[in-house]
Amino acid sequence: MDLPQPPALTAEAQHFFTAAAAGRLELQACDACATRWFYPRPACIACGSEDYHWQAVSGQGVVASFSIVHRAPSAEFRHKVPYVVAMIDLSEGPRMMANIIGDDALDVAIDDAVHVVFEKRGERFAMPQFERDRRSR
Numbered sequence: 508m509d510l511p512q513p514p515a516l517t518a519e520a521q522h523f524f525t526a527a528a529a530g531r532l533e534l535q536a537c538d539a540c541a542t543r544w545f546y547p548r549p550a551c552i553a554c555g556s557e558d559y560h561w562q563a564v565s566g567q568g569v570v571a572s573f574s575i576v577h578r579a580p581s582a583e584f585r586h587k588v589p590y591v592v593a594m595i596d597l598s599e600g601p602r603m604m605a606n607i608i609g610d611d612a613l614d615v616a617i618d619d620a621v622h623v624v625f626e627k628r629g630e631r632f633a634m635p636q637f638e639r640d641r642r643s644r
């Protein structure tokens with residue numbers, strides 16, 4: 508059973524997922540105050556400005572928190588358990604929720620260094636996920 512695809516997208520989310528499908532993690536950055544944010548929204552979360560640009564970021568981060576899911580929330584995820592849901596503090600600032608994937612995902616620890624990877628979902632979407640860096644293993 509295939510994993511679910513994102514629901515109907517806002518214009519900002521459409522940009523985010525188009526970049527992800529091309530292998531880029533992009534964040535919005537405010538032209539007025541330089542704040543970067545995630546998730547995609549139409550205005551700056553710090554000052555409310557609607558003037559922003561998209562910025563490709565490194566995809567590097569550290570694990571701020573995580574949980575290991577043993578009971579699938581829906582049938583599509585039954586073949587995935589156990590799996591890791593984590594809060595990732597990106598090097599560029601924003602905190603992002605994603606899965607930690609890879610052979611050693613279940614060994615994850617807080618403060619592990621991680622990097623983004625793009626998990627294909629169907630033909631048009633890719634979901635930014637994270638893998639542990641070698642130095643964290």
Ligand SMILES: [Zn+2]
Nearest residue numbers: 537540551554
């Ligand atoms: Zn701002």
